[in-house]
Amino acid sequence: MLRRAPTRDSHFVATVVDNIPDNAAADLILSPDVEVAPEAGQFVHVTPAALDTGSDPLLRRPFSISDWDEKSGQFRLLVSPVGRVSQFLREVRPGELIDVLGPLGTPFPLDVPGGATAILIAGGIGIAPLIFLARRLTQRGVQTEAFIGAATRDELFGRPALAGMDISPHLCTEDGSTGERGLVTGPVERYVQKLHESDEAVIFACGPEPMLSAVNRLASRYGIRAYGSFEAHMACGVGACMGCSVKRTGPAPGEQSYARVCRDGPVFDLKEVVSLD
Ligand SMILES: Cc1cc2nc3c(=O)[nH]c(=O)nc-3n(C[C@H](O)[C@H](O)[C@H](O)COP(=O)(O)OP(=O)(O)OC[C@H]3O[C@@H](n4cnc5c(N)ncnc54)[C@H](O)[C@@H]3O)c2cc1C
Numbered sequence: 001m002l003r004r005a006p007t008r009d010s011h012f013v014a015t016v017v018d019n020i021p022d023n024a025a026a027d028l029i030l031s032p033d034v035e036v037a038p039e040a041g042q043f044v045h046v047t048p049a050a051l052d053t054g055s056d057p058l059l060r061r062p063f064s065i066s067d068w069d070e071k072s073g074q075f076r077l078l079v080s081p082v083g084r085v086s087q088f089l090r091e092v093r094p095g096e097l098i099d100v101l102g103p104l105g106t107p108f109p110l111d112v113p114g115g116a117t118a119i120l121i122a123g124g125i126g127i128a129p130l131i132f133l134a135r136r137l138t139q140r141g142v143q144t145e146a147f148i149g150a151a152t153r154d155e156l157f158g159r160p161a162l163a164g165m166d167i168s169p170h171l172c173t174e175d176g177s178t179g180e181r182g183l184v185t186g187p188v189e190r191y192v193q194k195l196h197e198s199d200e201a202v203i204f205a206c207g208p209e210p211m212l213s214a215v216n217r218l219a220s221r222y223g224i225r226a227y228g229s230f231e232a233h234m235a236c237g238v239g240a241c242m243g244c245s246v247k248r249t250g251p252a253p254g255e256q257s258y259a260r261v262c263r264d265g266p267v268f269d270l271k272e273v274v275s276l277d
Pocket residue numbers: 043057061062063064065077078079080081082083084085086087125128129230231232233234266
């Protein structure tokens with residue numbers, strides 16, 4: 001496909017190449033009509049062009065880029081059906097068109113020190129940006145451990161993509177239907193306890209805020225740097241409306257300020273986010 005040159009916050013049309021079921025979610029392969037070069041942790045703001053519903057839904061919806069193939073330019077979204085747009089995306093067929101703004105947001109930092117382990121922690125559909133991150137880290141030779149938690153086995157997503165990178169995630173479900181029964185932070189804590197004092201690790205997490213809070217507490221107990229990708233209901237998606245704000249520490253010591261999940265995030269250093277304290 002002939003692609004247009006990219007612009008900042010490109011507005012483009014993506015053609016659905018494939019729609020592969022992953023449990024109840026959809027793993028979408030999309031071909032953009034512009035050149036995009038996303039980073040792991042960035043998202044796209046989507047309204048399906050074919051969804052001819054006037055002003056409903058009025059707002060675009062954010063979805064993490066779950067993978068990107070540099071050669072073909074195609075990118076992926078992993079979509080869990082919870083409402084109008086995600087349900088529509090789950091059902092799109094090859095050849096259909098999707099209206100996209102992006103890539104948006106600040107990505108995960110990739111400066112994992114040599115020899116350190118990257119610990120990826122996902123809650124439910126929070127695995128989406130961590131798949132792309134796992135690809136980036138493994139390409140750089142970073143030792144990567146993944147932990148996925150969900151309420152039930154139907155909400156464990158992303159395993160086929162991780163298997164393709166030779167990553168066997170530790171699995172947890174709250175009802176015990178697959179893997180260990182309980183919260184994902186349980187096996188993460190046991191893993192961290194086994195690390196030797198000289199072993200360095202960096203945590204990357206994405207999931208509901210209570211999970212990010214638990215990860216933040218765990219990380220500060222063990223003195224591990226931790227980054228989390230936040231979900232917020234968004235309006236503009238490009239930093240203009242402050243509709244997605246979280247409170248964070250700084251800029252000066254002792255001060256607090258508002259940061260926009262869509263522009264300053266969605267990835268934040270967990271110890272800087274005040275609501276997680
Ligand atoms: C940065 C980012 C990345 C994301 N990545 C992914 C991803 O990779 N995959 C994925 O499946 N999802 C992802 N999400 C979540 C997704 O954007 C939302 O679930 C989105 O609302 C789905 O749109 P919808 O039209 O299907 O459902 P909606 O109609 O938006 O409804 C979804 C749920 O949210 C509730 N809701 C809607 N609006 C509000 C509001 N203003 N306040 C409180 N509750 C509200 C609804 O009642 C419903 O329970 C991401 C969110 C963010 C912020």
